[in-house]
Amino acid sequence: MKTSIYNYFINLYRIKRDGIIGSYYKILRSLNSTTPSLLNLDNINKILVLAPHPDDDAVGCGGTLIRLTEKGCYGETVFFTNGRKNITDERNEIAEIRRSEALRGSKKIGIKNSHFLNYCDSRLKQDNNVVDFVLSCLNDLKPDMVFTPFFIDNHPDHTKTAKILALAANQYNGDFLCCCYELWSTLTPNYIVDTTSFMEKKIAAIKIHESQTKETDLVDLAKGLNRYRAIASGQPIQYAEAFFVASKKDFIKMSKSL
């Protein structure tokens, strides 16, 4: 075994013992199973979607969002970054392109209102301004469910988004379910959603993000992952999106173990 891989597992064990992975598995164990169940969306009427980048909603949870909005659920999305690399990046056109793609993508998904925070790519800050903004969205919308990337994800903007939600949730008096979606890392899901009937529309929503799909085949990425999730679920379905769903209380508890 290579030393780096060995150290990786040793560190994973240490984190698992007392950190976020511990909280994660404790919550999974309390559910008595690590086999994901089908997520019941019947009582979900208002959703808030947190998308660190303008294509994350479509790629990570687009099928589930379409399923919800098609049944009449009202949704709003917060887009945190705008595609510019830093504040001296003069490519203002990329921010405009990504904003336009985000708006058209949201329309395809059925989201009624979008918010743009305009942080630079990979430079999302976990500051009071952004936490207060998410808190104001929670207070205004009072969502039943909030979609966010997970704490463990291979992109700093994604992990920061989850932490920002936890900080805002800690100050919010209402309650909601946190629905963590997969992006640049897979997660151990406790729920899946059958997205078979919504895959065509999800792919159309991803293709709207042309500035990104020409660099990375996001359609194949989503199709492969969603097909795997369907087969692994043992359910007779073609495509599924997988989530780690936690109560607001458990989500905050996990963030504190970081």
Ligand SMILES: [Zn+2]
């Ligand atoms: Zn992203």
